[in-house]
Amino acid sequence: xxxxxxxxxxxxxxxxxxxxxxxxxxxxxxxxxxxxxxxxxxxxxxxxxxxxxxxxxxxxxxxxxxxxxxxxxxxxxxxxxxxxxxxxxxxxxxxxxxxxxxxxxxxxxxxxxxxxxxxxxxxxxxxxxxxxxxxxxxxxxxxxxxxxxxxxxxxxxxxxxxxxxxxxxxxxxxxxxxxxxxxxxxxxxxxxxxxxxxxxxxxxxxxxxxxxxxxxxxxxxxxxxxxxxxxxxxxxxxxxxxxxxxxxxxxxxxxxxxxxxxxxxxxxxxxxxxxxxxxxxxxxxxxxxxxxxxxxx
Amino acid sequence: xxxxxxxxxxxxxxxxxxxxxxxxxxxxxxxxxxxxxxxxxxxxxxxxxxxxxxxxxxxxxxxxxxxxxxxxxxxxxxxxxxxxxxxxxxxxxxxxxxxxxxxxxxxxxxxxxxxxxxxxxxxxxxxxxxxxxxxxxxxxxxxxxxxxxxxxxxxxxxxxxxxxxxxxxxxxxxxxxxxxxxxxxxxxxxxxxxxxxxxxxxxxxxxxxxxxxxxxxxxxxxxxxxxxxxxxxxxxxxxxxxxxxxxxxxxxxxxxxxxxxxxxxxxxxxxxxxxxxxxxxxxxxxxxxxxxxxxxxxxxxxxxxxxx
Numbered sequence: 001x002x003x004x005x006x007x008x009x010x011x012x013x014x015x016x017x018x019x020x021x022x023x024x025x026x027x028x029x030x031x032x033x034x035x036x037x038x039x040x041x042x043x044x045x046x047x048x049x050x051x052x053x054x055x056x057x058x059x060x061x062x063x064x065x066x067x068x069x070x071x072x073x074x075x076x077x078x079x080x081x082x083x084x085x086x087x088x089x090x091x092x093x094x095x096x097x098x099x100x101x102x103x104x105x106x107x108x109x110x111x112x113x114x115x116x117x118x119x120x121x122x123x124x125x126x127x128x129x130x131x132x133x134x135x136x137x138x139x140x141x142x143x144x145x146x147x148x149x150x151x152x153x154x155x156x157x158x159x160x161x162x163x164x165x166x167x168x169x170x171x172x173x174x175x176x177x178x179x180x181x182x183x184x185x186x187x188x189x190x191x192x193x194x195x196x197x198x199x200x201x202x203x204x205x206x207x208x209x210x211x212x213x214x215x216x217x218x219x220x221x222x223x224x225x226x227x228x229x230x231x232x233x234x235x236x237x238x239x240x241x242x243x244x245x246x247x248x249x250x251x252x253x254x255x256x257x258x259x260x261x262x263x264x265x266x267x268x269x270x271x272x273x274x275x276x277x278x279x280x281x282x283x284x285x286x287x288x289x290x291x292x293x294x295x296x297x
Numbered sequence: 298x299x300x301x302x303x304x305x306x307x308x309x310x311x312x313x314x315x316x317x318x319x320x321x322x323x324x325x326x327x328x329x330x331x332x333x334x335x336x337x338x339x340x341x342x343x344x345x346x347x348x349x350x351x352x353x354x355x356x357x358x359x360x361x362x363x364x365x366x367x368x369x370x371x372x373x374x375x376x377x378x379x380x381x382x383x384x385x386x387x388x389x390x391x392x393x394x395x396x397x398x399x400x401x402x403x404x405x406x407x408x409x410x411x412x413x414x415x416x417x418x419x420x421x422x423x424x425x426x427x428x429x430x431x432x433x434x435x436x437x438x439x440x441x442x443x444x445x446x447x448x449x450x451x452x453x454x455x456x457x458x459x460x461x462x463x464x465x466x467x468x469x470x471x472x473x474x475x476x477x478x479x480x481x482x483x484x485x486x487x488x489x490x491x492x493x494x495x496x497x498x499x500x501x502x503x504x505x506x507x508x509x510x511x512x513x514x515x516x517x518x519x520x521x522x523x524x525x526x527x528x529x530x531x532x533x534x535x536x537x538x539x540x541x542x543x544x545x546x547x548x549x550x551x552x553x554x555x556x557x558x559x560x561x562x563x564x565x566x567x568x569x570x571x572x573x574x575x576x577x578x579x580x581x582x583x584x585x586x587x588x589x590x591x592x593x594x595x596x597x598x599x600x601x602x603x604x605x
Contacts, residue, residue, distance in 0.1 A: 029428070136315030139580045141542030144560075148323045148576050151564045228441050232546050235443045236561050251443060255550075262451055269444030277439035284435075 034285045037278035044275050047094040055088035059244050068261040078263035080254065086263060089250060090271050096239075096246035097272065100161055100230035101223050108165035108226070109219045112172025117211075119173070120180030121203055131177070137170040143229050150238040157240045164230050168222055175218055179211040186210075213290045220283035224276040231272050247272050305591060309584045316580035320573045321366050349379070370577070376570035378563070385574035389556055395465045396548070396555030399474055400541045406479025407540070408533055411486020412526070418487065419494030419525075420517055430487055437484015442543055446477040446550035463552035474551045478543050482536045489532050493525040500524075527598055534590030538583035 047054050063083040071078045077086035119130040137145070149163035183189065184207055192206050233239050234248030245253065247268040254264030350356040354365060369376070375385035418430035453473060454462035464470045497503065498521055506516045544557030552558075556575050563571035 132311075132315070136312055136319055139312055139316050139538070139583050140319065140576060141538045141579065141583070143539075143545065144542045144576050144579060145323075147545065147560070147564060148320070148572055151567065151572055152323060152569065224439060228439075231441055232443065235441070235546065236549060237565060248441075248443075251441075251447070255447065258447065258451060259455055262455075265444075265447050266451070269441060269447065273436070273440045273444060276441075277435060280435060280439050 030285070033281055037281035040274050040278040041282065044094050044098065044271075044278075047091045048098045051088075051092045051095065055085075055091040057085040057088040059084060059089045059092040061085070061088075068257070068264075070261075071263050077267040078261065080261070080264050081257060086267055089244065090247065090268055092244045093246045093250055093268065094271070094275075096157065096242070096244075097227060097231060097248070097275070100157070100164060100246070101227035103161045104164035104168065104226045104230065105219050105223045107161065108168035109172050109215065109222065111165070112169040113176045113212075113215055115169065116173035116176030116178075117180050117203075117208070120177035121184065121199075121207065123181075127177075130173075134170045134173050138174070142167040142225070143232055146229050146233060147236070147238065150233055155238050155241060160230060160233055160239055163233065164226050167229060168226060171222070172215065172218065176211070176215055179214050180207060183207050183211045217283060217287045217290055220286055221280060224279040224283070227272065227276050227279070302592065305588055309588050312584055313581055316584075317367060317370055317577055318363075320577045320580070321363055323573075323576075352377075352379075375574035375577070378571050379568050380563075380566045380571075385571050388559060388571065389574055389578055392554060392556045392559050395553055396541070396544050396557055398471060399478065399544055399548070399553065399555060400537060402471055402475035403478035403482060403540050403543075404533065404537050406475060407482025407486050407536060408529075410479065410483040412490050412522075412529060414483070415487045415490025415529070416494055416517065416522055416525075418491045419498065422495065427491075430491065434484045434487035434491070437480045437482075437487065439484075440480065442477055442481055442547050443550050445480055446474065446547050449473045449477050450550070465553040465555065470551070470553070474544075474547045474553060477550070478540055478547050481543065482533075482540055485536060486529055486532060490525055490529050493528045494521055497521045497524045523597065527594065530590055530593065530597065534587045537586045538579070541579050541582060 051059075061084065063079070066075070066079045066083045068081055069075055069079040075085050075087065077090060080086055080089070115130060115134075119127045140148075146163040146167040149166055150159055153159040153163070189202060189206055192202050197206075230239075231246065231248030231251075234246050235252045237249075237252065239246060239249050241249075250268040251265045251272075254261070254266075254268065257264050347356075354362050357365075373386050375389075377384050378388065414430040414433060418427045421427050450462045450473065453459045460472050461470050462473070503516060503521060506520055507513070511520075544553075544555055545561050546557070547553075548555045548557035549561050556578070560572060560575040562568075563575070
């Protein structure tokens with residue numbers, strides 16, 4: 001018989017013990033990972049804020065004698081077909097990639113949360129119509145939705161942000177509506193109503209403060225998704241056309257040189273993965289912290 | 298039984314109609330002239346612009362445009378490609394099999410790897426296998442498919458020369474894109490199955506089974522897994538839509554001739570009727586897959602069957 005890790009110990013198998021003990025056991029590894037993730041995020045944010053201090057070369061400096069050099073100590077990520085230092089271009093490119101992710105989560109989150117809150121709090125026919133609409137929006141997968149919007153509006157930084165933000169709205173609206181409805185039904189809301197509090201007061205003073213935390217978790221995880229969708233749009237050529245490309249564009253440019261210079265597309269992709277991975281790790285931790293029962297999914 | 302199915306069918310039809318409206322709205326209600334976003338006005342004469350407008354019907358009032366779009370779409374006419382005048386629907390249908398094969402293969406990989414790793418991870422909680430599974434899960438949801446696809450090409454095509462890097466003929470071309478897309482799905486499924494298994498393992502009926510002396514393997518695979526599968530199934534339904542959409546990127550990476558490629562080419566050429574057609578088509582597939590998932594609950598979970 002195969003025993004589980006829990007069953008091997010002499011401790012009583014109570015539910016409380018099972019949930020607490022492994023948690024302390026894994027605390028070190030998972031905390032370490034979260035710290036590492038924190039460092040990665042801070043480093044990337046610093047890259048975006050002051051690329052000049054971190055990048056060893058100018059991202060636009062083309063050295064014709066140093067074309068497509070493999071990674072070395074002088075060029076960590078090698079050089080590209082213009083003789084630019086790939087590491088420096090990646091450092092500068094962090095700005096747009098991060099901006100697209102952050103801006104679209106903020107816009108999409110606020111818009112989605114407002115729709116969900118209004119729908120959940122008012123209820124009735126309004127709720128039914130709004131949720132029907134959200135249901136329809138959910139049938140179009142995020143990236144396709146963003147693609148269609150970006151294609152219809154043309155490539156620009158703002159349009160990419162808007163496209164990614166709008167594609168995230170239905171998810172936020174759905175989650176926040178559910179949360180608002182569950183808080184709305186709790187006894188303290190009835191109590192507030194019975195002492196004569198008005199709708200607005202109940203909503204802002206009682207419902208909202210008790211409902212926003214899952215939204216925070218969702219926004220953290222959503223940041224990863226938004227960065228992925230944003231860089232996907234750039235990869236497909238719908239992103240911003242600039243002298244200093246963002247990571248998705250950079251990766252797509254390097255694709256044609258895969259057989260001769262693998263580093264050109266590998267490192268921008270690694271940058272995207274590390275950022276999204278770190279954000280997801282932090283989101284997981286935040287979820288555990290806010291709602292231990294519903295840990296990772 | 299028949300009643301539930303017909304109600305679900307009816308709501309699915311409503312949702313499909315809704316998505317048709319949405320696809321129309323996305324393209325025509327956004328600010329800007331769709332014709333101007335398709336061609337550069339400085340390179341063509343005003344007559345060409347006018348004829349394009351007439352061809353798209355955007356010179357007519359909005360309600361009329363919408364009416365004709367919906368009625369044509371319901372008859373299977375999604376208009377013609379602006380680039381080569383090809384009708385949209387046959388174009389989608391020719392390219393559909395390659396994409397369906399890819400979606401099905403990646404869904405299969407996601408389900409098998411995801412459920413298998415998820416169960417092992419929950420059973421061996423906090424051991425190396427659990428840690429591996431969680432790392433796989435995290436990487437799966439964090440890697441952009443265009444990057445994992447490129448890594449797969451680098452390793453298995455360029456270095457080892459096991460599989461071709463591009464094309465859509467034969468099963469060999471399917472392997473790398475399906476793995477690339479499947480990893481993403483597996484990432485989501487692993488995390489979900491692990492979590493729901495851990496929840497189920499804490500249920501009193503598992504304690505009862507163990508107390509009765511049922512073998513641990515039986516407890517896990519027959520009883521716990523069956524209960525943990527329901528959220529996983531919902532997830533796979535949702536995922537299939539996402540994977541279908543993910544083919545846009547992965548088919549570009551692997552130069553496969555599927556509808557993902559059709560839409561990304563159409564996007565480059567600003568060929569809006571094709572974009573609309575593909576988006577609408579994928580919405581239909583998503584609705585159908587989720588309908589199937591919904592109905593299959595009754596096979597997996599007898600409680601659903603009895604409650605109706």
